Amino acid sequence: MKSALFNRQPDDKPFLIAGPCSAETEAQVLETSRRLAATGKVQALRAGIWKPRTKPGGFEGVGTRGLPWLKKAGELMGLPTAVEVATAKHVEDCLAFGIDILWVGARTTGNPFSVQEIANALRGVDVPVLVKNPIHPELELWAGAVERLQKAGLQHVGLIHRGFSSYGNTDFRNAPMWHLPIEMKRRLPGLPLLCDPSHICGRRDTLAAVAQQALNLGFDGNMLESHIDPDSAWSDARQQITPEVLRDLIEALVWRHETTDQREFLTALASFREQINQLDAEIMQLLGRRMAVAEKIGQYKKENDITILQTNRFNEVLDRAFRQGASVGLTREFVEQYFAAVHLESVNRQNKVMEG
Structure with missing residues (x-):
């Protein structure tokens, strides 16, 4: 995984992380992963284990018991696994179950105390960590989170653009504000940058356009949510697509190179x-x-x-x-x-x- 995402060559195809918004049952995780692997388009499997919710009472994830489901899926499909972490305990549990990739969510990125807690828990550990932009358009918070992880000794840190909350926005769940991830890429050119069209769009019909624009701008790939029965998903049903629809979406994308020697x-x-x-x-x-x-x-x-x-x-x-x-x-x-x-x-x- 490190060589595929963190040592990308000019001719490498875009990197794709895919999987359900939330791990719901072992059968759901395994079947989703099997069908995703069958597309031949996915380089890593994701699933939400802990789901932060604005208000209490909603589905907040199955918790640690879902980690062995995802790990089993990764082993069966021969793919690395990715999970969002928000606390030191999340990190410890993911490391204990051998999760390959961690990412810091938007809510967490906006809290320097939480990012530092995660950085401290990862000190001395060689695991890739991807950092989503904070909910609000504050580049210094995003850059600061990266710096905290790097100062903890992490060698493989990347970025995920998932859009920003904006007043009055109606076209997107989270406005892309493309100039902000572009600025982050300018500041930190050595870090891989993925796009999360699922959280930018919040609905299925605009996923392809956002995924394509990310590639047009030179992003290293996308993270997309996929579920075997999206309409019945326990969280974020409107923005998830089946593995087969995801395959068609990826195949339709135009992949452009950063430069040429012509x-x-x-x-x-x-x-x-x-x-x-x-x-x-x-x-x-x-x-x-x-x-x-x-x-x-x-x-x-x-x-x-x-x-x-x-x-x-x-x-x-x-x-x-x-x-x-x-x-x-x-x-x-x-x-x-x-x-x-x-x-x-x-x-x-x-x-x-x-x-x-």
Whole structure:
């Protein structure tokens, strides 16, 4: 498993971890694993053993007694096994039953005390650990969890992108916010990065699109939930698919390479990138000129005892930008984020003028 995920070569196929959201019975785990293995697409088997729930009273997993079910399935199918851990006791139990891969869930990643507890329990142990992003879009928490595990001596640490909670989001269970895992990949280029479309989507019909986008962005693979009877699953029924549907989904994905040695491609790419470099330089020059004007406005406001913030003015800027952006194919979301950043920098510049 370590060689397959942590020492990937350019021609290696995407890594896939699959299995039920929750281990429910031994028969369910074994049958799901058998059918997943039969697809020939899965590199590791997963199953939820302990299930964190927002409110008490729901199904919280079968607990430690489910570990030998998964281990048996892995041995029968010749595949490594993966389990989520949230406490030192979870770690100890998984190690006692020989679970091959551990992952830290989103709720746990957001709690440095819990991550440190897991890191302490793993000190001196050579086992791969994958870290899901925290529920809220806080990169420092995600990076901090990785650092805590690495400082405990773990040599094989990876990332799982499972989306982020966002107010008002309706398209996804957890908004993908692709720029955040991309930034993590930039910061930690040596760490494998998997996508968890099941938790991003929360429903079956959009799994394929998210799984494909992850591969398009250079992710190392996906983690997908699969159940022999998804509609009867004890947890997260809407986002699970049968092993056979999963096989079809994986077969339909287009696998792209990160680079190539073809001279024609590299020459064309270099030309396009040089165009981007030139345009970026021009944008920076324009932004610099814009901020210089903003500082002049700040000075003028200061001399006339006018406040910095002019809400109506910013609304006018946004409305015009939305129209102009739409005419050149820019999304409303991008335009809003871009001008929010520009506006904040303008306000900061004017504030410095006021304080000067």
